[in-house]
Amino acid sequence: MDPSAHARSFGAAAGAYARARPGYPADAVDFLVPPAARRVLDLGAGTGKFTAALAGRALDVVAVEPSEQMLAELTAALPGVPAHRGSAEATGLPDGCVDAVVVAQAWHWVDPARAVPEVARVLRPGGTLGLVWNLRDHEVPWVRDVWSVAQLRVEEEQAMEVEEPVVGPPFGPPERLVTGFEHVTDRAGILDLIASRSYVIVLPEDERAALLGEVAEVLDRHPDLRGRDEIRLPYRTWCVRTSL
Numbered sequence: 001m002d003p004s005a006h007a008r009s010f011g012a013a014a015g016a017y018a019r020a021r022p023g024y025p026a027d028a029v030d031f032l033v034p035p036a037a038r039r040v041l042d043l044g045a046g047t048g049k050f051t052a053a054l055a056g057r058a059l060d061v062v063a064v065e066p067s068e069q070m071l072a073e074l075t076a077a078l079p080g081v082p083a084h085r086g087s088a089e090a091t092g093l094p095d096g097c098v099d100a101v102v103v104a105q106a107w108h109w110v111d112p113a114r115a116v117p118e119v120a121r122v123l124r125p126g127g128t129l130g131l132v133w134n135l136r137d138h139e140v141p142w143v144r145d146v147w148s149v150a151q152l153r154v155e156e157e158q159a160m161e162v163e164e165p166v167v168g169p170p171f172g173p174p175e176r177l178v179t180g181f182e183h184v185t186d187r188a189g190i191l192d193l194i195a196s197r198s199y200v201i202v203l204p205e206d207e208r209a210a211l212l213g214e215v216a217e218v219l220d221r222h223p224d225l226r227g228r229d230e231i232r233l234p235y236r237t238w239c240v241r242t243s244l
């Protein structure tokens with residue numbers, strides 16, 4: 001499978017994405033956005049999960065996202081935030097126009113050779129690039145049991161990207177923070193979560209239905225989950241920040 005097809009796949013599941021994916025914890029936002037920042041770009045903003053956290057802090061936010069369907073969800077949820085189609089490689093924004101750029105759960109989709117100079121161009125001198133990923137905590141047995149059905153291997157590959165994301169000059173050395181939270185959801189939420197993963201979106205319809213059917217069976221049978229109205233899904237949030 002062409003990796004760029006995965007990167008472009010999200011729009012097809014924009015509704016499930018908006019319903020099911022968690023937001024980001026406050027300590028991650030504190031770490032990624034310097035206190036003096038006023039104008040912040042949410043790059044690869046998707047349906048606006050991180051954008052909402054920025055807008056909630058009364059920052060002057062601009063969102064850039066390549067998928068029209070994801071952008072439509074963002075605009076519906078956050079009508080006051082200016083949002084444009086664009087990518088990390090070509091944001092369409094002027095030089096030096098933002099104090100900070102945040103890329104939430106999306107840096108692994110970009111081409112760093114083109115995205116690093118583009119992000120540096122739109123930042124003012126001394127500006128900050130923040131990267132963040134929410135990854136489920138697979139140390140918890142039921143999480144491992146559910147996601148082993150849904151190709152856990154792909155997640156492990158992503159975890160490796162998170163540990164060593166590529167940025168480099170003109171950005172300085174990366175600083176890191178790992179934090180965590182519990183996402184309160186339910187059976188339908190877990191199914192939407194899996195349906196909004198790029199590697200599930202790109203499956204042929206019959207394979208996707210079979211996979212979601214298998215996950216539903218695990219959810220219905222698992223002793224830690226069956227009959228529960230509320231499911232608390234543990235996440236670890238990996239943050240990296242670096243400045244020009």
Ligand SMILES: C[S@@+](CC[C@H](N)C(=O)[O-])C[C@H]1O[C@@H](n2cnc3c(N)ncnc32)[C@H](O)[C@@H]1O
Nearest residue numbers: 007044045046049067087088104105106109110
């Ligand atoms: C996992 S979603 C994350 C969305 C959002 N930032 C969030 O935290 O929920 C990944 C997003 O990256 C976008 N994306 C894919 N390739 C991109 C690129 N080259 N530049 C910017 N965004 C990209 C996708 O369209 C998708 O919306």
